[in-house]
Amino acid sequence: MERKLKILYLAAEVTPFAKTGGLADVAGSLPKALRALGHDIRVAMPRYGRISIEKFGLELILENVQVPLDEQNEPVRIFQGTLGKDVPVYFVDNARYFDRESIYMYPDDAERFTLFSRAALEMLKPLGFKPDIIHCNDWHTALIPNWLKTVYKDDPFYADIATVYTIHNLAYQGIFGHRVLEIAGLDEYRFLYRTDMADLDKVVNFMARGIYFADVITTVSPRYAQEILTPEYGERLDPLLRERKDRLFGILNGIDYETLNPATDPYIAVNYDADSLDKRVQNKLALQGEAGLPRDPSIPLIGMVSRLTDQKGLDILVEILDHLFDNFGVQFVLLGTGEQHYHDVLMGLAKRYPQNMGLFLTFNAPLAQRIYAGTDMFLMPSRFEPCGLSQMIAMRYGSVPIVRATGGLADTVKDYNPVTGEGTGFVFDRYDRWALFGAIVRALERYKNPQEWRRIQLQGMRADFSWEASARKYEDIYYKALASKKEDKGNAGEEHSQD
Numbered sequence: 001m002e003r004k005l006k007i008l009y010l011a012a013e014v015t016p017f018a019k020t021g022g023l024a025d026v027a028g029s030l031p032k033a034l035r036a037l038g039h040d041i042r043v044a045m046p047r048y049g050r051i052s053i054e055k056f057g058l059e060l061i062l063e064n065v066q067v068p069l070d071e072q073n074e075p076v077r078i079f080q081g082t083l084g085k086d087v088p089v090y091f092v093d094n095a096r097y098f099d100r101e102s103i104y105m106y107p108d109d110a111e112r113f114t115l116f117s118r119a120a121l122e123m124l125k126p127l128g129f130k131p132d133i134i135h136c137n138d139w140h141t142a143l144i145p146n147w148l149k150t151v152y153k154d155d156p157f158y159a160d161i162a163t164v165y166t167i168h169n170l171a172y173q174g175i176f177g178h179r180v181l182e183i184a185g186l187d188e189y190r191f192l193y194r195t196d197m198a199d200l201d202k203v204v205n206f207m208a209r210g211i212y213f214a215d216v217i218t219t220v221s222p223r224y225a226q227e228i229l230t231p232e233y234g235e236r237l238d239p240l241l242r243e244r245k246d247r248l249f250g251i252l253n254g255i256d257y258e259t260l261n262p263a264t265d266p267y268i269a270v271n272y273d274a275d276s277l278d279k280r281v282q283n284k285l286a287l288q289g290e291a292g293l294p295r296d297p298s299i300p301l302i303g304m305v306s307r308l309t310d311q312k313g314l315d316i317l318v319e320i321l322d323h324l325f326d327n328f329g330v331q332f333v334l335l336g337t338g339e340q341h342y343h344d345v346l347m348g349l350a351k352r353y354p355q356n357m358g359l360f361l362t363f364n365a366p367l368a369q370r371i372y373a374g375t376d377m378f379l380m381p382s383r384f385e386p387c388g389l390s391q392m393i394a395m396r397y398g399s400v401p402i403v404r405a406t407g408g409l410a411d412t413v414k415d416y417n418p419v420t421g422e423g424t425g426f427v428f429d430r431y432d433r434w435a436l437f438g439a440i441v442r443a444l445e446r447y448k449n450p451q452e453w454r455r456i457q458l459q460g461m462r463a464d465f466s467w468e469a470s471a472r473k474y475e476d477i478y479y480k481a482l483a484s485k486k487e488d489k490g491n492a493g494e495e496h497s498q499d
C-alpha cells in the first residue's frame, strides 16, 4: 500500500464558507473524501469579509506572517476552522485585500490572489506543516507551481513538494499585464516565449503558468480533458495543453452525498428517496406555489439553476421558450444570476408568460435544492461544460436532466433509449436551438407515460455520483505527481552535472 500523504488544497471558494459556483462545491467535498482515505489533507482559502469568525468558530493561530508582495512584505494573519468533521481549513486574513463584500471582480484581483497564494506558501514553515502535495485550483492559485519551480526551488523545505493543478473552467484564465510579475516577484522569470503562442508573451496568463509548471494537470471530466486539446474548446491554450498532454488527466467531480440528499434535505417540503418517490409530488406542488405558478401535478415542470452566461446555453434556450409555453403548456422555473442582457430577456419572458414561468434572479442555495426536488426535468443546454454538478444533483433528486453532449454532461448523463429502457436523461449533440427543442419534446413524450418516466428517474437516482471513486483517482494522481517531480528533478540534476 502506498504511504499516506500530506496535502495542502487551495481554492478561492469553498462551501460552506464562500461560494459562487461549482469550484466551491468541489473544494468543500473532495478534501473530506480524501481525509476519509486517511490522508492529512488541509484546505486554505482567503477570509473574505463575509466569512464570520463567530459563525464558523474560527481560531486565530498565526499573527503577522510576512508575505512578499511587490518588493515589500504584506502582513497576514491565519485563522483556522474546520470543514466537515475533521478537515482543517486555514483562512488567510488581510483586511486590505479580502475584507470586501464579494469574492471576485475587483480591479486588484491579480494582487489579491497573488497575496493569497504566496501567503499559503509562507504560512507553512510557521505552521510546521510540510506537504507532499500542493493541489492548486483554477487561475487564482496557478502561480504556486511557477514559484516552486523558480523562487523556492533551492529551499529544502519546498524543494520536494509536488504540485497538482486542476482546471475547473478553462474560460477563466486570469489574464493581466506584466506589472503582475513584479508584484509576484517573478519578473526575473519572464515567460516562456513560444512561437506558436506569441500572444502569451504579451500578457501574464495565470492559467497558462499553472499548466506549464505543475507536475500534473487535471481537469474535471474525461471528456473535457479531450475537448480542451482542440482549438474549439481550448480557449487559445490548446497548443500548450497538447504539449503537456501526457500529464493531463480528466477526473469526474462528485457531489456531496451528505448535504445533497432528498431523504434528509432540510430545505425541501417533503423528504423522500427512491423507495418513496410518490411523496416527491408534494415538492412539485410547493415549488409551483413558491414560483407563483398554477399548482397542478400533471403539468410538466422544467427547472434550471445556473450562472447566466453564454457558456450555459441561454441564447438557444430563450429562442424556444415561447414555443414551449404556447404549444406544450409547460412550466419553467429558473434560478440564476449573471449577465444583464439575460436578466432583461428572461424578465420579459416571465412577464409575458406569468402562468408558465417562475423567475428568481438571485443566488439562493436552499431554493436551488427545492428546484432539484420539485421539477420533473432539469435543463443544461451548455455550449461547453467542464463537468457540471447540477445535472448530477438533479439526478440524485429525481429530476431528469436534458443536456447537451459536452464535457462532463456527456460523461454523466446517458441518453434514454426507449427500446432498451436504459438511460438517465435526454441528450442532444449540436449546439442549436432546434436540437435542444427536439430533446425537450422527446422528454415530454416520455413524461406522458408515468411508469416509463419513473424508471428513468430511478435510473438517475441510483447512479453513483459520490466522491469515493473520484477521490481514489486523485490519490493516484498525487502519487503520479510525486513520481514525475522526482523524475524531473533527477533529469535536472543530470543536466546540471554535465555542465
Ligand code: ADP
Binding pocket: 020, 021, 022, 023, 025, 305, 306, 307, 335, 336, 337, 362, 363, 364, 365, 368, 387, 388, 389, 390, 391
Ligand atoms: P458552474 O461551476 O459552471 O457554475 P456547476 O454545475 O459545476 O456550474 O455548479 C453550479 C453549482 O452552483 C450548483 O451547485 C448549483 O446548484 C449552484 N448554483 C448556481 N447558480 C445558483 C444560484 N443562483 N443559486 C443557488 N445555487 C446556484
